[in-house]
């Protein structure tokens with residue numbers, strides 16, 4: 112059985128006080144309201160991790176994610192943060208290969224393969240992001256493009272290591288644009304990715320891999336997206352910055 116996951120990606124938003132306030136609102140809502148069996152993940156900026164980790168010690172179903180890690184173990188990489196540092200402060204997940212990191216920081220599939228390895232090596236669960244631009248979709252190359260992102264960054268893993276990975280499909284044209292993929296477009300891609308995983312690792316591993324959708328997911332469309340058989344949750348940007356919206360998305364399952 113694969114996990115249902117709703118992960119917030121705060122991106123570069125919230126100072127420490129705002130992050131603490133948002134976290135405490137989420138923790139309280141999760142305590143007070145009835146919700147299904149969903150793993151909730153807070154993807155905070157690095158500087159929040161230590162504080163937020165301490166706030167989550169009592170919460171069994173709320174987990175902590177970083178938004179990136181460096182691919183090297185340690186050393187002279189000024190300004191970077193290592194996977195072992197993330198683990199040492201209680202981080203559970205790390206978002207890797209977000210399209211913003213690919214676009215603005217030049218991250219490549221090959222580099223991401225190294226980030227995935229080091230993250231797993233330090234006990235972090237990668238939330239591996241993939242997704243196509245509008246241009247690629249309009250050229251009808253989107254299935255091939257996204258499958259290749261998985262092949263090049265993940266398919267060197269052995270079965271045991273791959274079974275830990277969470278995938279997030281985020282079509283670039285839907286991120287922060289208010290333009291959500293239709294549930295049919297999301298389902299088609301998720302099914303395609305699951306088949307691609309099955310061809311490499313077998314159907315049992317593919318069936319157990321959580322594949323999240325991201326891109327303008329909000330309370331008004333989450334229910335329809337999460338009802339798709341191959342959509343196992345969401346990676347939420349803008350709507351994760353408001354506790355009520357974020358929790359309403361969690362409750363859309």
Ligand SMILES: O=C(CO)COP(=O)(O)O
Pocket residue numbers: 120209281285286287288289325326327328346347348349350
């Ligand atoms: O990039 C995203 C999550 O990683 C999606 O962002 P939005 O939900 O703001 O479109």
